[in-house]
Amino acid sequence: MSFIQTEVDGVSTLFAEQSGPMIAGLTFRVGQADETLAGRGITHLLEHLVLHGHGLTDYHYNGATGVVITMFHLQGGEDDIVAFLNGVCDSLRDLPMHRLETERQVLRAEEGGRRGGPADLLALWRYGARGYGLTAYEELGVPRLTGEDLQRWAQFWFNRQNAVLWLAGERIPPALKLALPEGARRPVPEPTSALRGTPAFFRGNGSHVAYEGIVRRSVAGSALSGLLERELYRSLRQEDGNSYTAAATYEPRGDGYASITALADAVPDKEDAVLGGFVDVLAKLRAGRIDPADLQAVKAKADDAMRGPMVDVGRLPSLAMDLLTGFPLWPTEDIRAEMQALTVADVHAAALDMLATGLLQVPSGHDALWAGFEAAPVASERQVEGQRYPNRREGKLKLVVGPHGVGLEQDGCPPVAIGFHECAISLAYPDGGRQLIGHDSLTIRIEPTLYAVPPHELARIDAALAAVTVPQPPRDPRQIPRPDAPAPAGAPAPASAAGSGGRTGRLVGAVIALVLSVVVLCCGGLWTLVLNDQSDPDSSVPIDAYSIGINVFIYALAVGLGVFGAVLLRRRNRK
Amino acid sequence: MIDFDPAGPHEELRELRRAVTRQDWPAIAGFFGRISDPSDHEFAARLVADVAGSEGFLGEVAEREPGTLARTLLGTRLISAGWDVRTAARAKNVSRSQFEAFHEHLRRAERVLIEVTAEEPANATAWVARIKLNRGLQLGQNEARRRYDRLSRHVPHLYIAQANVVQQFCPKWSGSAEKVHAFGLECMRSGPDGSLASLALLEAHFELAFDLGRAEREQYWRRPDVRAEIEEAANRSVRHPAFRAGYRALTAHNHFALAFSQLGDHAAARPHFMAIGNHGSGFFWGYLGDEVAAFNAARAKAIKA
Numbered sequence: 001m002s003f004i005q006t007e008v009d010g011v012s013t014l015f016a017e018q019s020g021p022m023i024a025g026l027t028f029r030v031g032q033a034d035e036t037l038a039g040r041g042i043t044h045l046l047e048h049l050v051l052h053g054h055g056l057t058d059y060h061y062n063g064a065t066g067v068v069i070t071m072f073h074l075q076g077g078e079d080d081i082v083a084f085l086n087g088v089c090d091s092l093r094d095l096p097m098h099r100l101e102t103e104r105q106v107l108r109a110e111e112g113g114r115r116g117g118p119a120d121l122l123a124l125w126r127y128g129a130r131g132y133g134l135t136a137y138e139e140l141g142v143p144r145l146t147g148e149d150l151q152r153w154a155q156f157w158f159n160r161q162n163a164v165l166w167l168a169g170e171r172i173p174p175a176l177k178l179a180l181p182e183g184a185r186r187p188v189p190e191p192t193s194a195l196r197g198t199p200a201f202f203r204g205n206g207s208h209v210a211y212e213g214i215v216r217r218s219v220a221g222s223a224l225s226g227l228l229e230r231e232l233y234r235s236l237r238q239e240d241g242n243s244y245t246a247a248a249t250y251e252p253r254g255d256g257y258a259s260i261t262a263l264a265d266a267v268p269d270k271e272d273a274v275l276g277g278f279v280d281v282l283a284k285l286r287a288g289r290i291d292p293a294d295l296q297a298v299k300a301k302a303d304d305a306m307r308g309p310m311v312d313v314g315r316l317p318s319l320a321m322d323l324l325t326g327f328p329l330w331p332t333e334d335i336r337a338e339m340q341a342l343t344v345a346d347v348h349a350a351a352l353d354m355l356a357t358g359l360l361q362v363p364s365g366h367d368a369l370w371a372g373f374e375a376a377p378v379a380s381e382r383q384v385e386g387q388r389y390p391n392r393r394e395g396k397l398k399l400v401v402g403p404h405g406v407g408l409e410q411d412g413c414p415p416v417a418i419g420f421h422e423c424a425i426s427l428a429y430p431d432g433g434r435q436l437i438g439h440d441s442l443t444i445r446i447e448p449t450l451y452a453v454p455p456h457e458l459a460r461i462d463a464a465l466a467a468v469t470v471p472q473p474p475r476d477p478r479q480i481p482r483p484d485a486p487a488p489a490g491a492p493a494p495a496s497a498a499g500s501g502g503r504t505g506r507l508v509g510a511v512i513a514l515v516l517s518v519v520v521l522c523c524g525g526l527w528t529l530v531l532n533d534q535s536d537p538d539s540s541v542p543i544d545a546y547s548i549g550i551n552v553f554i555y556a557l558a559v560g561l562g563v564f565g566a567v568l569l570r571r572r573n574r575k
Numbered sequence: 576m577i578d579f580d581p582a583g584p585h586e587e588l589r590e591l592r593r594a595v596t597r598q599d600w601p602a603i604a605g606f607f608g609r610i611s612d613p614s615d616h617e618f619a620a621r622l623v624a625d626v627a628g629s630e631g632f633l634g635e636v637a638e639r640e641p642g643t644l645a646r647t648l649l650g651t652r653l654i655s656a657g658w659d660v661r662t663a664a665r666a667k668n669v670s671r672s673q674f675e676a677f678h679e680h681l682r683r684a685e686r687v688l689i690e691v692t693a694e695e696p697a698n699a700t701a702w703v704a705r706i707k708l709n710r711g712l713q714l715g716q717n718e719a720r721r722r723y724d725r726l727s728r729h730v731p732h733l734y735i736a737q738a739n740v741v742q743q744f745c746p747k748w749s750g751s752a753e754k755v756h757a758f759g760l761e762c763m764r765s766g767p768d769g770s771l772a773s774l775a776l777l778e779a780h781f782e783l784a785f786d787l788g789r790a791e792r793e794q795y796w797r798r799p800d801v802r803a804e805i806e807e808a809a810n811r812s813v814r815h816p817a818f819r820a821g822y823r824a825l826t827a828h829n830h831f832a833l834a835f836s837q838l839g840d841h842a843a844a845r846p847h848f849m850a851i852g853n854h855g856s857g858f859f860w861g862y863l864g865d866e867v868a869a870f871n872a873a874r875a876k877a878i879k880a
Contacts (some may be wrong), residue, residue: 240721242717242721269717273717275714276718276722280725283692286693287693287694370685370712371685371686
């Protein structure tokens with residue numbers, strides 16, 4: 001063994017002796033999967049707060065919040081490391097609450113800059129809006145977390161028994177004082193499921209294909225991931241030329257299982273062939289047609305990564321996670337030997353496990369029923385009991401509000417329902433709109449502008465969901481749906497441009513009409529004068545029906561133009 | 576009396592059909608065991624697939640027999656069975672439940688054949704069926720081409736695969752005139768001499784010409800480039816001294832008989848009618864209306880020429 005297990009201040013410790021720069025970390029068994037959607041982000045917020053404790057202001061980047069573990073780490077001189085780790089523990093006991101609002105803002109800014117990964121949706125569709133599925137969601141809980149919430153979180157999760165210290169260096173620094181509260185080891189959460197069966201597929205809104213399967217944590221699983229990547233790369237990129245990126249990864253979940261995730265993007269318009277090629281690669285694995293030369297290449301690459309003096313140091317963080325999650329600690333030599341002994345049959349067996357649990361994200365406009373995948377659920381099993389309120393814009397859609405939950409109903413469509421006890425979060429807008437997300441990740445919007453739900457009912461819903469309600473900043477008024485407008489959040493600019501164009505046009509028209517009417521009135525007046533002047537029989541116009549008719553006509557025209565102009569003037573401000 | 580039975584003059588194919596009807600798996604397996612040519616294998620598989628009601632029997636065999644033959648035949652039969660349900664009516668006359676059943680048959684066929692091609696990448700019959708399924712399941716133009724390319728790595732220049740790609744590339748299946756013509760030329764010019772590879776080019780012309788109104792169609796057949804391409808196709812295939820085509824020789828002669836008749840070159844059509852005898856083949860005669868009547872009319876003109 002090139003690392004030893006020991007203890008520092010009652011904290012389980014992994015120590016690797018090496019003469020290079022000291023590197024150390026304190027890992028706790030808590031992560032995103034332990035949160036709730038309404039409290040999503042609490043671990044990350046706590047991590048930020050801790051790193052701003054006494055004397056720790058230079059270490060903003062030395063924390064990492066993962067799915068099931070959270071880690072504080074540093075590389076440096078022994079004194080720096082001691083100060084850092086002691087400081088982290090002190091900070092956990094005495095959180096710098098004066099920094100809370102600042103760190104809340106920092107997290108919001110970080111979130112704004114965060115780009116989601118193309119495989120994010122897989123977790124959401126597999127696990128729903130809780131547990132391991134929370135990695136797919138933004139840190140929606142951050143706005144409402146209080147100092148007490150954070151204290152409790154720190155107390156419960158960041159305790160002595162739920163921590164592992166890992167350290168590589170010449171010695172374990174004697175000055176380490178890891179003053180953590182007493183507590184207990186916290187097991188990883190049970191995986192939840194939003195799927196009814198696997199293999200399953202869902203439609204993404206891009207052109208890429210993503211896939212995930214679950215295998216037992218093993219060397220065979222890790223090799224399978226390497227093989228899958230080789231097959232996808234060779235088939236989709238090298239042979240077909242339809243993908244640029246084709247890759248696969250292997251990630252332990254922390255409960256003895258691991259997730260194999262694969263991704264292939266599509267060159268423009270070629271997503272149909274990328275999907276077909278991906279399906280055929282999976283089928284080839286199911287058939288067990290694994291080339292021994294490919295397996296050899298994967299083994300060689302894995303072996304390379306496990307050689308050299310720094311390997312054991314590099315493994316320390318993942319060994320710490322293993323210790324925290326109850327997984328046996330394997331010496332590097334044992335893993336290498338196991339990898340060497342791996343056969344095609346071993347990898348085939350792992351492939352069958354992966355395929356049986358498969359979840360496939362297909363490009364928009366496609367499906368995978370033809371490939372043996374069932375559609376992942378997009379609806380609930382049954383509707384809630386309650387009063388129906390038709391949508392003012394699309395009457396066939398109804399909001400159902402009942403004593404135990406809310407739902408959306410439409411003839412011919414499967415129901416969408418969220419029971420109050422299954423609601424993961426209610427995003428509450430000051431205008432009264434609410435967005436509910438259920439544990440299964442289905443979403444319902446309650447819009448008071450669209451549904452005539454009485455205020456006391458809305459209040460009752462709010463009361464029932466108080467524990468999971470997160471207040472939101474006011475919405476842009478254009479985002480609030482209007483019952484008469486066809487598109488609530490559509491582009492506002494074209495509408496006002498048309499309006500102002502109409503206004504100007506009518507004003508110009510009014511002015512022209514009024515000017516003309518004055519001109520015509522003058523003509524009429526002139527004609528009347530001419531008619532009245534009967535002094536010279538030779539040059540005067542005779543007064544008869546015809547000439548009088550002309551006069552009347554001219555006056556009428558003048559009046560008509562005047563009225564028209566007045567009307568345009570009045571109407572110029574109407575839409 | 577012209578007869579469009581695909582078994583044609585081949586008694587062993589009739590016997591194969593009888594074996595399917597009496598559910599004699601050893602006889603069926605024995606027959607396919609003796610076929611080495613991929614085009615003939617696919618031809619015989621289609622014959623089996625056209626036996627109504629055989630999917631039950633083939634399904635049972637597929638459960639218990641090792642290997643891929645039973646599953647390949649089951650897959651091709653499910654395609655035909657699906658089309659039976661859809662009853663070849665025009666889309667707007669097909670009921671919703673008929674469409675559902677049609678798609679369910681095709682999906683089941685595809686799932687079976689995905690496994691077969693994964694186990695046996697050189698299984699031409701299975702790949703050809705998957706190229707056909709690509710249309711019915713609307714899996715996309717590029718995906719059809721990918722399937723053809725995968726097959727071609729093991730069995731290049733397979734006419735019947737090319738014919739299914741021609742169909743996919745037609746405007747009626749979301750392709751285009753340029754695409755289907757270019758593919759036909761590609762098949763003809765990269766295929767070996769004396770093979771059926773030129774037939775794809777003919778089918779491209781048939782599809783484009785019969786898509787036109789009567790007057791435009793006649794103009795189409797009068798184009799010198801079209802005539803030149805068909806001459807080239809004949810020289811590379813049926814007229815070539817090395818021409819061998821197994822069960823599909825009759826298909827080739829039927830195609831050229833039709834093509835030369837449309838071109839108005841009845842003298843050139845004549846040797847093909849002689850070779851055909853009474854064995855019609857290919858659905859393209861049906862584009863002219865009743866296939867028997869169209870065939871007889873064209874043959875009459877050729878005999879007189």
